[in-house]
Amino acid sequence: MLSTLAVRGYRSLRDLVLPLGPLTVVTGANGTGKSSLYRALRLLADCGRGEVIGSLAREGGLESVLWAGPEQLGDARRSGTAQGTGRTRPVSLEMGFASDDFGYLVDLGLPQDPGHASAFAHDPEIKRETVFAGPVPRPAAALVRRTRGFAEANGGSGFDELSRSLPTYRSVLAEFAHSGAHPELSAVRDRLRGWRFYDGFRVDAAAPARRPQVGTRTPVLCDDGADLAAAVQTIIEAGGDDLYRAVAAAFDGASLSVAVSDGLFDLQLHQRGMLRPLRAAELSDGTLRFLLWAAALTSPQPPSLMVLNEPETSLHPELVAPLAGLIRSAAAQTQVVVITHSPTLRELLDTDTTTAVGLIRDFGETLIDGQGLLDAPPWHWGSR
Known part of the structure; x- marks a missing residue:
């Protein structure tokens, strides 16, 4: 089961670390970032299929989906006015998850040298990938790690080289996920590919x-x-x-x-x-x-994870209770994330195993209502 979802630099998700339970119900007013969270989950799943570059292109390219506010919001919150600041980190979109066994982190950025007069100069590149054990992607927990074209795997007594020339548009999940040699890569790839998304019909x-x-x-x-x-x-x-x-x-x-x-x-x-x-x-x-x-x-x-985006839309109020019963039954068999506007559905899904997440927006940034520094799940983004 997934315990943590983390997204940094995607639309309004400047730096969001989300706790997940067997059944997670995400609520919030219009414009608080629920759709961005849903899309980020789909992008993360696309990493397992080798489709994340194309998916970003269909959204208008990496530049169009990046966080558009200042890198730090401390001054904006003190002054009440958002102003541009000097960039201290590379332009990047980072996503990852942690689970009971393996976790995954991917860092996408702008191309450095796409080639002379290349028509693909705006395609994002995979800058970093890490498959790790445990709840946090720390260096000591890394099982497979990749930095640009260089990839290596932990062989027990040290890291063994996998490639020095891995194309920046190819994931380690696609290139080296062979159950015999690297079962951890196969497990993460198959898990991501198995996630299901339903966004109305x-x-x-x-x-x-x-x-x-x-x-x-x-x-x-x-x-x-x-x-x-x-x-x-x-x-x-x-x-x-x-x-x-x-x-x-x-x-x-x-x-x-x-x-x-x-x-x-x-x-x-x-x-x-x-x-x-x-x-x-x-x-x-x-x-x-x-x-x-x-x-x-x-x-x-x-599947291992099912994500439902506003399943109550256009249903008669009398159908919300049977729908909630279906979701609760599904959550007994698989992990479920529900993104909803409906207070009724939220209340009907409130059980002992439900994780309730309320999203709010502050200076353009999506935050989890009531989550402080000590309340967020542990997460470590690392660096390039």
């Missing part, structure tokens, strides 16, 4: 979830919900008790089935008093959205 008239689709066994609902019917059928064949209970609680004893014709799968909702089931194309937007969340949360193949 399309439910308009042309949404993929409304149309019959070719179906195969689908233990994991895709992020746009196009394979909803196949995912529901997979859950049903795996037992599906949590899904059955949630649908019945949400819709007065209703049940789900999947009609299959010539390989096309179509979801059906059976409701009391109706002479026939309603197909996915006939469902209301809120009903279909709830069923999409239900399929995501009752996956028979739970």
